[in-house]
Amino acid sequence: MRLSPSLFFTTNCEPALAFYERCGLGRATVLLRWGDNDMPVRTEAMRGKVLHARFEGPGVLFHASDNDDAEPMKGSALCLEFDDLAAMQELFGRMSTGGRITVPLARQIWGTSFGMLVDAFGVQWMFSCSRG
Numbered sequence: 001m002r003l004s005p006s007l008f009f010t011t012n013c014e015p016a017l018a019f020y021e022r023c024g025l026g027r028a029t030v031l032l033r034w035g036d037n038d039m040p041v042r043t044e045a046m047r048g049k050v051l052h053a054r055f056e057g058p059g060v061l062f063h064a065s066d067n068d069d070a071e072p073m074k075g076s077a078l079c080l081e082f083d084d085l086a087a088m089q090e091l092f093g094r095m096s097t098g099g100r101i102t103v104p105l106a107r108q109i110w111g112t113s114f115g116m117l118v119d120a121f122g123v124q125w126m127f128s129c130s131r132g
Contacts, residue, residue, distance in 0.1 A: 005078060006063040007123060008070035013050035016121040017064060023094040026057020034066070043068060077116065077124035085113055088129045095119055 035047040049066035082088040098120030105115035113129040
C-alpha cells in the first residue's frame, strides 16, 4: 500500500505542474485532458484542461486534475522531508515564489528545521529536515 495524494485545481492544474517541475520536484509522467481521445467533458469550459495527471520525482508521487467544482485545500498539507538542509532551503525558496510563507524556515523547539508555505496555486506545503 502507498498513499499518493491527489490535488484538485479549478482550471490551473497545468501551470501548477509546470511550476513544480521548474522548482525541481519532478515532472508529470501522465497527462490526460478533458475531451481528448474521447475523454468525457463535463462542461465545454473544461475542454483541454487536465482530466488526470501523475506527477513523479525522487521521493514524490501525487496526482492532479482540474475540476471546476474543486474546493480550496483546507485542513491538510503536503510534507516534504529532507536529509539535506541546503536542498530544503533552496526548494523552499523556489516554491515560495508567488505564494505566501506561513511559517518561516527555522530550527524548531522539537529539534528539526521546519517551515510552511502556501504556493501560488493555493497548495499548502510543509518542509522538514532533521539534520542541520
